Amino acid sequence: MTALAPIPPKSSVDEQPRNRHYVARGRVSTIVTHLCVIIGVLLSIFPFYWLIVMSTSTTGEIFGYPPKLTFGSSFLENVRNVVSSVDLLQALVNTIIVSTLCAVLVMFFDSLAAFAFAKFDFPGRKWLFVLLIATMLVPGSLSLVPSFILMSALGWVGTLQALIVPGAANAFGIFLLRQMAAGSIPDELVESARIDGAGFFTTYWRVGVPLLRGGLAFLGIFTFIAAWNDYVWPLIVLVDPDRQTLQTSLQNLNSVYLTDYGMVMAGALISVIPLIGVFIIGSRHFIANIAAGAIKG
Amino acid sequence: MSAIAPEHPSAAERDPRARRRKKLREVLPLYVAISPFYLLFAVFGLFPILFSIVLSLTDWDGMGDISFVGLAQYQFLLADGRFWNAVGNTFIIWFLSTVPMLFLAMVIAFLLHQNIRFTKFYRVAFFLPNVTSMVAMAIVFGSVFSDTFGLVNSALTALGLDTVPWLSSPWGIKLTIAMMVIWRFTGYNAIIYLAGLQSIPTDMYDAAKVDGASMRQVFFRITVPMLRPIILFTVITSTIGGLSLFTESQVLLGNSGGAGEAGMTIVLYQYNQAFTQFDFGYGSAIAWALFLIAAVFAIINWRLVSGRGDDAAPRISRKKEARR
Numbered sequence: 239m240t241a242l243a244p245i246p247p248k249s250s251v252d253e254q255p256r257n258r259h260y261v262a263r264g265r266v267s268t269i270v271t272h273l274c275v276i277i278g279v280l281l282s283i284f285p286f287y288w289l290i291v292m293s294t295s296t297t298g299e300i301f302g303y304p305p306k307l308t309f310g311s312s313f314l315e316n317v318r319n320v321v322s323s324v325d326l327l328q329a330l331v332n333t334i335i336v337s338t339l340c341a342v343l344v345m346f347f348d349s350l351a352a353f354a355f356a357k358f359d360f361p362g363r364k365w366l367f368v369l370l371i372a373t374m375l376v377p378g379s380l381s382l383v384p385s386f387i388l389m390s391a392l393g394w395v396g397t398l399q400a401l402i403v404p405g406a407a408n409a410f411g412i413f414l415l416r417q418m419a420a421g422s423i424p425d426e427l428v429e430s431a432r433i434d435g436a437g438f439f440t441t442y443w444r445v446g447v448p449l450l451r452g453g454l455a456f457l458g459i460f461t462f463i464a465a466w467n468d469y470v471w472p473l474i475v476l477v478d479p480d481r482q483t484l485q486t487s488l489q490n491l492n493s494v495y496l497t498d499y500g501m502v503m504a505g506a507l508i509s510v511i512p513l514i515g516v517f518i519i520g521s522r523h524f525i526a527n528i529a530a531g532a533i534k535g
Numbered sequence: 536m537s538a539i540a541p542e543h544p545s546a547a548e549r550d551p552r553a554r555r556r557k558k559l560r561e562v563l564p565l566y567v568a569i570s571p572f573y574l575l576f577a578v579f580g581l582f583p584i585l586f587s588i589v590l591s592l593t594d595w596d597g598m599g600d601i602s603f604v605g606l607a608q609y610q611f612l613l614a615d616g617r618f619w620n621a622v623g624n625t626f627i628i629w630f631l632s633t634v635p636m637l638f639l640a641m642v643i644a645f646l647l648h649q650n651i652r653f654t655k656f657y658r659v660a661f662f663l664p665n666v667t668s669m670v671a672m673a674i675v676f677g678s679v680f681s682d683t684f685g686l687v688n689s690a691l692t693a694l695g696l697d698t699v700p701w702l703s704s705p706w707g708i709k710l711t712i713a714m715m716v717i718w719r720f721t722g723y724n725a726i727i728y729l730a731g732l733q734s735i736p737t738d739m740y741d742a743a744k745v746d747g748a749s750m751r752q753v754f755f756r757i758t759v760p761m762l763r764p765i766i767l768f769t770v771i772t773s774t775i776g777g778l779s780l781f782t783e784s785q786v787l788l789g790n791s792g793g794a795g796e797a798g799m800t801i802v803l804y805q806y807n808q809a810f811t812q813f814d815f816g817y818g819s820a821i822a823w824a825l826f827l828i829a830a831v832f833a834i835i836n837w838r839l840v841s842g843r844g845d846d847a848a849p850r851i852s853r854k855k856e857a858r859r
Contacts, residue, residue, distance in 0.1 A: 272653075275657055278639075281718070285675050289671070304693065350569075351571070353568070380822045382805070382809065437564060469668075488668075502674060513668065524662075525662055528727070529726050533734055
């Protein structure tokens with residue numbers, strides 16, 4: 239389906255030179271289109287701009303009227319205040335650990351299962367896959383309370399593994415990678431690996447992983463961002479004030495030091511910047527895959 | 536070795552027990568490969584769900600003995616004004632956010648589909664709100680819409696208009712939360728619609744042009760019906776997201792849901808009951824009520840979106856027949 243996408247640009251290029259009047263009208267409408275889009279983009283970007291303005295201003299400047307719309311010079315002071323109020327650096331380290339481990343585990347376990355489902359036959363394959371898809375329909379909020387009780391029975395309340403282990407493999411990623419593997423890994427390659435005497439795991443590592451690199455990159459970034467932003471579950475399970483993630487730590491900062499806006503905003507900025515970096519690096523893969531997932535799903 | 540095996544069946548393959556053992560050796564790694572998900576789901580997915588059914592029939596605070604109370608939690612829920620207030624709030628916020636959001640997303644997708652330049656940059660810019668943490672952005676929105684010093688009220692004052700008590704009035708609270716949702720998810724939905732637009736074959740548009748169809752006719756008779764499954768997808772994801780709204784309210788207004796609980800959503804109420812009041816039984820009952828509401832809503836959505844599309848499709852063909 240997506241293979242058809244390159245056709246539209248060609249036809250419009252053909253049409254334009256034919257009729258001068260058409261070209262002129264096209265130019266006006268192009269400018270209008272850009273203007274509309276740019277207004278939308280500004281609205282999308284503005285809260286980030288405003289976050290930077292506030293995190294570089296003193297609280298007095300933020301409360302002032304008329305509001306100051308340009309960057310201030312108090313960023314380092316605000317950051318110093320954040321660091322002395324809550325252990326945001328420890329929270330940052332915790333978040334990086336959780337997000338990275340989640341991403342790596344999900345990439346590994348999901349691709350392993352996806353490769354088996356896509357390229358091999360075994361008894362029960364079909365209904366196991368149907369079962370897998372059915373689990374995606376179960377809403378997460380249903381199990382918040384019993385999951386907490388389970389974690390306390392395991393003695394995991396307040397620990398980072400409570401955030402990592404339950405999400406180490408997920409149905410979404412297996413489904414996604416299975417679709418990709420079915421389409422992009424030729425049966426001949428898998429067959430010839432088998433003839434060469436390679437077992438399943440060798441074939442997975444030598445044939446599956448290299449050919450699924452694109453999908454794995456997307457799944458890794460997706461999981462990393464989702465784990466980074468996760469809020470409800472860490473809020474419930476991380477009861478120890480010394481062991482928090484960025485999101486819960488930021489909320490503590492926000493509710494305790496409500497009056498020092500400059501400082502709270504500096505904390506918010508710290509929690510957002512690494513994520514934006516990861517997104518922009520992987521944005522091409524990311525956006526294309528999000529869209530493709532919706533079309534095929 | 537195995538390539539010649541079918542021609543000269545070895546001793547091992549002639550013996551059924553050995554063959555079964557060989558087959559097992561072949562499929563065993565496959566089960567090992569798929570097992571992590573199923574094991575994790577059994578422990579951290581299925582078990583909690585079954586356990587929450589049991590919990591919802593009890594009156595338990597997490598300590599001491601569990602006492603079964605039958606359906607008393609559900610009876611209480613049906614008569615609980617705070618729960619129904621949360622249900623009402625959730626639906627109002629869902630409606631206030633989803634309708635403008637999907638409309639704007641469609642407009643943006645339509646504009647980005649016009650073969651303009653910088654589309655790649657625009658897509659990233661529109662998608663950015665979706666990947667940033669809601670906690671940080673709820674704090675930003677809280678200050679932008681602040682009653683006293685917020686940017687929005689400052690702008691209203693500068694224009695000589697009355698300020699709006701965004702964070703202390705029932706409608707102000709709901710509008711602010713709805714705007715956060717719109718801000719965060721419009722770009723996401725626009726990207727999805729854009730991909731849908733790009734998958735519509737261009738010869739359909741060419742045929743419409745030949746038939747002399749206007750832009751409006753093209754949009755409502757071709758674009759919308761062709762996008763129907765994708766619109767359904769976005770409506771369903773928006774509904775699931777809207778019904779599980781939590782972070783926006785909790786960060787903006789705290790565990791109480793703001794003045795008069797005007798920003799109390801269903802999941803926030805569940806969190807409130809289960810983890811600030813430690814009423815695990817009632818918290819579980821609320822979770823199941825939400826599940827039921829979500830299921831009913833998904834079915835209604837499905838009916839509405841797919842039903843309207845079925846009417847539209849034959850209309851195109853009838854129009855074409857008439858013109859001929």
